[in-house]
Structure formats: structure tokens, C-alpha cells
Amino acid sequence: DTEVTQTPKHLVMGMTNKKSLKCEQHMGHRAMYWYKQKAKKPPELMFVYSYEKLSINESVPSRFSPECPNSSLLNLHLHALQPEDSALYLCASSQDLQRKETQYFGPGTRLLVL
Amino acid sequence: EDQVTQSPEALRLQEGESSSLNCSYTVSGLRGLFWYRQDPGKGPEFLFTLYSAGEEKEKERLKATLTKKESFLHITAPKPEDSATYLCAVQAGGGYQKVTFGTGTKLQVIP
Numbered sequence: 718d719t720e721v722t723q724t725p726k727h728l729v730m731g732m733t734n735k736k737s738l739k740c741e742q743h744m745g746h747r748a749m750y751w752y753k754q755k756a757k758k759p760p761e762l763m764f765v766y767s768y769e770k771l772s773i774n775e776s777v778p779s780r781f782s783p784e785c786p787n788s789s790l791l792n793l794h795l796h797a798l799q800p801e802d803s804a805l806y807l808c809a810s811s812q813d814l815q816r817k818e819t820q821y822f823g824p825g826t827r828l829l830v831l
Numbered sequence: 832e833d834q835v836t837q838s839p840e841a842l843r844l845q846e847g848e849s850s851s852l853n854c855s856y857t858v859s860g861l862r863g864l865f866w867y868r869q870d871p872g873k874g875p876e877f878l879f880t881l882y883s884a885g886e887e888k889e890k891e892r893l894k895a896t897l898t899k900k901e902s903f904l905h906i907t908a909p910k911p912e913d914s915a916t917y918l919c920a921v922q923a924g925g926g927y928q929k930v931t932f933g934t935g936t937k938l939q940v941i942p
Contacts, residue, residue, distance in 0.1 A: 721874075759918060759932035760875065773929065807874050814927040819865060822874035 720744075721823035723808050729829045732798060738826045740791040740808030746821075748814045749791045751783060752807040754825070760807055766791060767814045798830045833858045835933035837919050843939045844909055852904040852936045854919030862924040864902050866895050869916045869935070878904075878917075909940045 721742045730736050740749065748767050752760035764783045765773035771783065780802075782794040791808055805827055809820040834857040844850055856864065863882055867875035879888045881897040888895050892913065894905040904917055916935040922928055 723874075759920075759934055762929050765927075765929070767927075772927065775929075805872065805874075809874075819863070819877055819880045820930060821877055822867070825872070825874045827872060 721808055721810055721821055723806075723823035723826050725826060726824065727827045727829075729831065730795065730798065731831055732800070734798075735794070735796045737795065738793040738806055738808075738828075740793075740823055741789055742810040742821075742823075743789055744810065744812075744821070745788075746810035746812050747788060748811045748818075749785065750809040750811075750820060751791070751793050752809060752822075754805045754807055760822075764793075765814070772814065795828075798828075800830050803828055803830045833921060833923055833928075833931040835919055835921055835931050837917075837933035837936050839936060840934070841937045841939070843941065844906075846910060846940055846942050847908045849905070849907045849909070851906070852917055852919075852938070854902040854904070854933055855900060856902070856919075856921045857900075858921045858923045858931070860924035862922045862928065864897055865920045865922070865930070866902070866904055867918040867920065869918055871916075875918055906938070909938075911940045911942050914938055914940045 751763040754760045766785045769785045784792040805825045807825045808823040811818040811820045836855045866878040869875045879895040884899045916937045918935045919933040920930045
């Protein structure tokens with residue numbers, strides 16, 4: 718099973734709202750990722766977690782706050798977003814960061830910021 | 832800096848008309864080259880991982896090949912359900928290196 722699940726599928730929020738995106742995998746993977754994808758563009762890396770610790774932050778604004786409560790779960794907390802943050806947010810996982818391992822993606826959360 | 836260039840940007844085929852998508856890459860020490868299929872508004876679906884020049888992998892109507900400078904995704908007798916954007920990505924070796932994606936080839940297969 719190579720399934721990564723994400724909730725919600727769609728989210729509409731105002732610029733003053735606080736919301737969270739959730740990602741879950743049960744493949745025993747120890748690396749998890751958040752990507753942002755704008756229309757007709759490739760995915761753009763935001764954060765990487767390895768063994769529940771933040772390994773990579775690609776200079777993402779602080780209005781995006783990641784959290785990895787355990788090895789199966791990854792959250793992305795959103796606060797005071799801007800309309801330009803509207804995008805498809807993708808979660809991915811891989812076995813770890815050191816091997817020749819493929820990243821498996823979830824279905825994404827379509828976010829609209831009004 | 833790692834670079835991935837995919838061509839063509841868009842491809843329109845008749846059902847049954849075989850063709851190839853190209854992915855040219857520049858990376859210092861290839862760890863892996865990945866092919867994904869992405870439907871509109873959905874997450875990328877993993878197709879293949881290739882690790883070294885000369886390697887080939889097949890799945891149904893798709894076959895991926897790898898040389899030292901490029902990869903091809905061959906589509907044999909495509910069907911309308913093969914319509915999607917196909918993404919190529921590479922990962923360099925040497926510790927953790929992030930995956931670099933190409934901008935994709937949008938394939939449309941006409942019945």
C-alpha cells in the first residue's frame with residue numbers, strides 16, 4: 718500500500734482565519750514533505766521532516782507552520798494567509814532521506830484564500 | 832544547480848498513436864530520476880524510478896528509459912485515459928538533496 722491521505726480536500730479561508738491541513742501515511746515512512754503547487758507549475762518544496770524533526774525549511778513565510786506529532790502524521794498550520802497563497806498543497810512521504818527512495822504523494826488540499 | 836527540462840510542453844495524440852516524452856537533466860551525481868503522472872487538481876501519481884543509465888522499466892502502455900543526460904517515457908498505443916500531465920524529477924546524490932521537478936508534458940489522447 719502506497720497511500721498518503723490528506724484532509725480536507727478543499728479549504729476556503731479568509732485572511733484572518735486559522736486553519737490546519739492534515740496528512741497521514743501508514744507505510745512506515747520516516748520522511749515527510751509539504752509541497753505547494755500553483756496551476757500549471759511543478760510542485761515546490763516547502764518543508765521536510767525526517768524522523769519527526771524538521772530538516773528542511775525552504776525559506777517559507779512564518780504564516781505557514783508545520784508540525785509532525787508522530788511518524789505517521791504531518792500537519793500544516795495556516796494563519797493570516799494572503800490570496801497569493803491559494804494553491805494545491807501536497808503532502809508526500811518516503812522511506813527516509815538517505816536511501817534511493819521514491820516520494821509518494823497524497824491527493825492534495827485545494828486552498829483558496831479570500 | 833540541478834536542472835530538468837521536459838519536452839514537448841504539450842502533446843496531442845490520436846488513440847493508438849505511439850510517441851515519446853523527453854526529460855533532459857543536469858545534475859551532479861544522479862541518485863534517482865522519477866516519473867509521475869498528474870491529473871488536474873490531484874496529487875502526482877508515482878510511475879517509475881530509474882537509478883542508472885541503461886535502466887528501463889515498464890508498466891502497461893508506458894516504458895521509461897534512462898541515459899546519462901536524458902530519460903524518455905514511451906507511450907505505446909495510448910488510450911484517452913492516459914491523458915494527464917507527466918512530470919519528470921531528479922534527485923542528486925551526496926547527503927540529502929531535494930527533488931527537482933520539470934515543468935511537465937501535458938498529454939491529450941483523442942479518441
